[in-house]
Amino acid sequence: MKYVIGIDIGTSAVKSVLVSGEGKVVCEHSEGYPLYNPKPGWSEQNPDDWAERTIVSLRRLMDKSGAKPSEVEGLSFSGQMHGLVLVDGAGKVLRPAILWNDTRTASQCRKIEQTLGSKLLDIARNRALEGFTLPKILWVQEHEPEILSQAEHFLLPKDYVRYRLTGSFAMDYSDAAGTLMLNVAGKTWSPEILQAFDLPMSLCPKLVESSEQTGTMLPDVAEAAGLLPSTKVFAGGADNACGAIGAGILGEGKTMCSIGTSGVVLSYESRKDINPQGKMHFFNHGEENAFYVMGVTLAAGHSLSWFKDTFAKNLSFDGLLEGIEEVTAGSGGLLFTPYISGERTPHPDADIRGSFIGMDSGHTLKHFARSVMEGITFSLRESIDIIRQSGKEITEVTAIGGGAQNETWLQMQADIFNAAIVKLESEQGPAMGAAMLAAYGCGWFSSLAECAEQFIRPAKTYAPNKEQVEVYSELFSVYQDVYAQTRGLNERLAAYRK
CATH class of the missing domain: 3.30.420.40 (ATPase, nucleotide binding domain)
Incomplete structure (x- = not known):
């Protein structure tokens, strides 16, 4: 062995x-x-x-x-x-x-x-x-x-x-x-x-x-x-970079969404002359002579853990998310922006802060929990759109991290991104990518892509639902308006933060 x-x-x-x-x-x-x-x-x-x-x-x-x-x-x-x-x-x-x-x-x-x-x-x-x-x-x-x-x-x-x-x-x-x-x-x-x-x-x-x-x-x-x-x-x-390797992001058009404390959308790029002009990060890949573009949501999973710890401390994450699939897309007109730690993509703004918009007395804990998940995913969609606007076609996204552990969230990503979402059989993230670099370095494989064929296996794919895609597309346009309309308010509130 x-x-x-x-x-x-x-x-x-x-x-x-x-x-x-x-x-x-x-x-x-x-x-x-x-x-x-x-x-x-x-x-x-x-x-x-x-x-x-x-x-x-x-x-x-x-x-x-x-x-x-x-x-x-x-x-x-x-x-x-x-x-x-x-x-x-x-x-x-x-x-x-x-x-x-x-x-x-x-x-x-x-x-x-x-x-x-x-x-x-x-x-x-x-x-x-x-x-x-x-x-x-x-x-x-x-x-x-x-x-x-x-x-x-x-x-x-x-x-x-x-x-x-x-x-x-x-x-x-x-x-x-x-x-x-x-x-x-x-x-x-x-x-x-x-x-x-x-x-x-x-x-x-x-x-x-x-x-x-x-x-x-x-x-x-x-x-x-x-x-x-x-x-x-x-x-x-x-x-x-190692997370990308561990998710098999080793070819043109390959894209992943990682939701941990922060959230990352990362797409493989072979062209070294790409310059996103600061809208997204542009880094060297772990694969030789390759690159990747990356957008970041500073408080992705952190938004959900903050919400649980603040409003549902006695519940487990499974308990908090139980029944959210019964809440319709749009969370009953409730919208969340995950700017609780500022934002990175597409707004490099350390001072912006999050918000719930559209609250009414009919909203329950489940509406709020689903709204937080939708807001996180909308933020990541902004990175997906920037990559698409550069000329790339994104029809499939590999999901890793905490956002790949809940079936409702995986389907939500498919519908908001309008792309098939792939969940991996055994998702070890960056540690697996590091192991793959060692395997390739040891000469076990002729390329990292060949290593990925052996090491990485998809478990399930979530296809976008056409009707939900249309609903979320409309809601996304509302989400995109929130930043500009709350920025001035947050600047005025900054003096009161302790």
Whole structure:
């Protein structure tokens, strides 16, 4: 028997999956770690927590599965994007990691825009948003210059963990694309961007393909993890790129919708000259010389969990959603906008806030729950429409994440997107994508697409209902009016937020 391991470095936990040569997930194990919020808007973690819990996760994965260390040929990574890790020449972490959901860098984003102007979208293909890495480096440069002066390299979360396992520094293109320092089409660090902010090129680690081997396990780490020092370690990719690989988004027209805490619509793109002008993200894929466009709803699943925790705390999610299929499309004239954490696509607006519109005394908890789900899906439809407007035909969407766990929601996506929705047989998300990169890197397959044919199997397809499509199309036009008509109100209310 032969295996590979996929490791996903998430925001709340590391997840490891052991996958066989047939693509079966034989075993999985997760280990949590803390998140720190030392000031309002700040979000930090200790990079050593990621590394130490990863090693523990690997050891427990091997113990639980009973697999022999000699049967594990390789491992690879998926990781939360954008998080800044600064290390000195000895690889020592210089300060806590600043994460993707940290919002302290608004002024640095404006500085980037003012300094680079249109060159930012021409080179990095993405707007300057608080979550990205360059604004975080500039924040350290401004507020902690003594820290930056000691830094030999900046790394992203999975890259630091991989360094701890192998002793080598590297970063793959899919994760580097989320730093605002990469020439995305040219696949090189941008001297023009770095020089504009007095950042040395040496701060950037070497760039590699996601499937490239970056080393083997350090002997002491291998022993602690229950693996052999000869275990091959591959670069891995950004969580969204790995999620795309794990969902089989490996060809023109392939599209996925992932609903977790945030929501993502991602579509494969082979053309490197595409420039969405900041309407959507444009990143390098984990597949060599491929790209993807991506739209983000900041509070997708988070909107539903917020609603449950606030208004139905004693109910489980299954209890909250029980009977929503009996509520007609449009939730009895009740409309929800999921802007409770601001919005990203198509409105990069940190100040907009959510709303329920159309409430009356006849609405029940089920109307509200369905309305929240519809509002989340309408927000994701905006990303689908932007991709379609670029000339792509989207007739099928693979659903992953929490939004793929409820049949009513899957049908709702089919009707709102007007596309067939595919649910996978075994959906492991980014961890599966990382395992597939290891399998491909080990030479098990001639391409990631061939690997996907073996590893990924559809379970069920939900076809759009013509009548529901028409209803939702009309409601969607109302949804699209809400942002403009509530923006001014939210600006006036901002002073009262505590």
